[in-house]
Amino acid sequence: MLHFRKNLYRILETSSGKRRGISLAFNLTLITIITLNAIAIVLHTVPEYNRRFARLFYNFELFSVCFFTVEYLLRIWVCVEQEKYRHWFWGRVRYVFSASAIIDFLAIFPFYFSLFATDLAIVRILRLFRIFRLFRISRYSHAFRLIQNVVVDKKEELILSMTFVIFMLIIVSSVMYYVEHAAQPDKFTSIPATMWWGVSAMTTVGYGDIHPITPLGKLLGGIAAIMGIGLFALPTGILVSSFNEHIRTPHRPMTRRCPHCGKEIVS
Amino acid sequence: MLHFRKNLYRILETSSGKRRGISLAFNLTLITIITLNAIAIVLHTVPEYNRRFARLFYNFELFSVCFFTVEYLLRIWVCVEQEKYRHWFWGRVRYVFSASAIIDFLAIFPFYFSLFATDLAIVRILRLFRIFRLFRISRYSHAFRLIQNVVVDKKEELILSMTFVIFMLIIVSSVMYYVEHAAQPDKFTSIPATMWWGVSAMTTVGYGDIHPITPLGKLLGGIAAIMGIGLFALPTGILVSSFNEHIRTPHRPMTRRCPHCGKEIVS
Amino acid sequence: MLHFRKNLYRILETSSGKRRGISLAFNLTLITIITLNAIAIVLHTVPEYNRRFARLFYNFELFSVCFFTVEYLLRIWVCVEQEKYRHWFWGRVRYVFSASAIIDFLAIFPFYFSLFATDLAIVRILRLFRIFRLFRISRYSHAFRLIQNVVVDKKEELILSMTFVIFMLIIVSSVMYYVEHAAQPDKFTSIPATMWWGVSAMTTVGYGDIHPITPLGKLLGGIAAIMGIGLFALPTGILVSSFNEHIRTPHRPMTRRCPHCGKEIVS
């Protein structure tokens, strides 16, 4: 039994050692099911497909939840194989509250909860939660971990530039509100409403549903657009440089020699 | 009395030494009040909130102005503790005309002025001025000072590329005006009006309220959009590279020691 | 005969050696015909030109296909001059299935097929295929090969960031669908329809045909636009840095000589 648990752990969690082939097959199956789930959730909202394939969508949902539930319970059972969740009871409790176990739980929880929910509003929100099943794939995605590192690495700079962006957004939107409110009281109704214009102008999206019409407003709008390019380019520049640092690191060996004693130093 | 003034100075202006705890608490309170002020000014323009919480907004405004006034007067009183404002009279006069004291003054001035103003247009503009209270936070914001350094450092290059951007904007808008005016006399009414299109196209905002319809105008519009990407990317590129230079410098020590022989190595 | 084949091969495929002048002239003619073809295909869709120059377009099409057909057959005949297509039969078969020969074939195939096709829908699609004649120019275009290298070189990073972009697009569009569907059921009809908004917002195109109107939707739209700038900037950053690496390499010699002692210095 314990031997079986050990093997199961290897299949579920690690992709090395003896059971590598089975582990790889299992994980590929899991990724396929998650991807199909995402496609199903997306297509499910198209009225035509929902009508035609209603049965298929329901059966696939049922199958996915069963699969994910069994997998979730097995993961709790085998987690004690890991050093940090060693204790038969407290180890499992700690595992249940780990980030990846919570993501796994959120993938199945909406289904079970919706069985008991009678309020339609809650059922709607629960359906939305199903899309977060996609986050399960982050367990496998190199991209996800890389982006995480990229963002965490430049956390301070990003918060810094974001603070400034929000600061300028409030200033620009406030001034624009006082300039344009009299001319377009139904569009620039309040500063928060004007901030929708502000984001749209400064990110250069420009939907066109709201834009200044007075000469002063247009001048300010022009300045905001030019400023926006600079402002929103800052977080972009930070992300790009951080990204480049991360993807380049493995290519460049960082060992060099001390010019005094000639021994190798790892940077 | 003089000892009290010294302690007060430490609390208001510096965050080090004996009174560090009180100073930190005071400054956090100040930042909170400024932030709440910004939120109040923004939400105050939403008709619904303004109606419902009118009393709350008014009371908070009164409290903020009292707080800022007392703080402003105290700052003038204690400023002589600083070396450069040493003189009991001229030192205080010089402090009153320093950048940060002017910002502090602008944060309270509109309220007092509006008490005597009878003209509604002026009261409206004074309300707008309250948003500049947000600039008081710049005293604490690392982001604000960093952005300032970033911009000042590449001042020449920014002015240079801005000159060229404005130059091209005038040329492109003038040509577009002559091309499109006949086809859309109500939209491309004049060169200044066409410059609104020019900014919108060159910053790639594209609101869609004004765009060329003649084949020649569309060709020119396409060239302007492509050119705009290049032109407006110049100041962005300058800002990003300057920003990177500033945020990288403090993090990387340029001399380190060899772990084997202990001597310094210059990277 | 064999000597003639060798000379013909030199004219068609290589631009060096004895027949360089003729080869250059031939290749310039070919590029001109391809470019004129592209212009003809583009202008052919303008109703006015199509009516007026119908005969000219048809004759030029006929001439182009004849020219390309003769050239295609000659290329198959002479390809055996190349080392890797040496065998008189299997070499030619292998050549026919090489990338450049397939592109050459696709440039003439639609015309011949359309002679026998009676279904109008197929004829329409075949007309579209003619635009791929433009790809023939890639045989000569340095730009095309450079872009290919740039993309292939950073294949992994591009796939990585594209995965993340698609991932975030699905998440953002799903949440937006649940937020905005109730308010605008005719615009945010389904998640795939909302993804059209998602791409438009995240790439900052912002056509304005679909945009959120609820406060929560606008907040999410603003976050999506800011996030989009960061997300879509990643592949851009990767491409730009890869592009820079490729175009810089040949220009800078990495070893140079000291002008005083003549010894080599490694930069």
Next chain:
Amino acid sequence: MLHFRKNLYRILETSSGKRRGISLAFNLTLITIITLNAIAIVLHTVPEYNRRFARLFYNFELFSVCFFTVEYLLRIWVCVEQEKYRHWFWGRVRYVFSASAIIDFLAIFPFYFSLFATDLAIVRILRLFRIFRLFRISRYSHAFRLIQNVVVDKKEELILSMTFVIFMLIIVSSVMYYVEHAAQPDKFTSIPATMWWGVSAMTTVGYGDIHPITPLGKLLGGIAAIMGIGLFALPTGILVSSFNEHIRTPHRPMTRRCPHCGKEIVS
């Protein structure tokens, strides 16, 4: 007389030596007149200003043309002071056909030509030409020369990436035309008309006057927008890197020592 010509040359063309003060004053006057001309040409198209200040605009135009004409003739007279225009006749002929003299000529030519022109269409176009007076300022603008160097330096790479951008624009627009023409025959009328959408989508301007509505068209539109970010970012990236190279060069001294003989080398 010859001495007077020499002094005049120094005032007009160079800003060093004995007559530096007068030269500076003259050139500042010239820049001011050019700038005022640009403002006049721009504001002249605003119907309100044109009506009110018609006389002022006309008088200023007259004064400008007189000033520029006298200056133009004086420049031709004194140009022989320069080494390369030494010959009293052929030197002056060569000067008249130099780039800067042509720009000077274009600044005054439209006025004189319009005196004899009776056709209104030509007078309109001549008015447009007046805006090129602004190019006269390029003689003084450091920005203008820098941008010129930046562009010339990366000429090949820019042409290269522009070729690819146009290539992709034709391909994408052609495919889009065949996809959307049936659904929106009044908007996607022809491939050239679709190219207006293509530029708008790929530069992320997105005016919203033309956009795909079929699912296939939207998918293609999304791909075009993502691709566009990458494609149009290439020339931007090239320009930014070239710009950075140019503005950094003077700041960094490039001298280093040869590690073999210890002498200085200028990079």
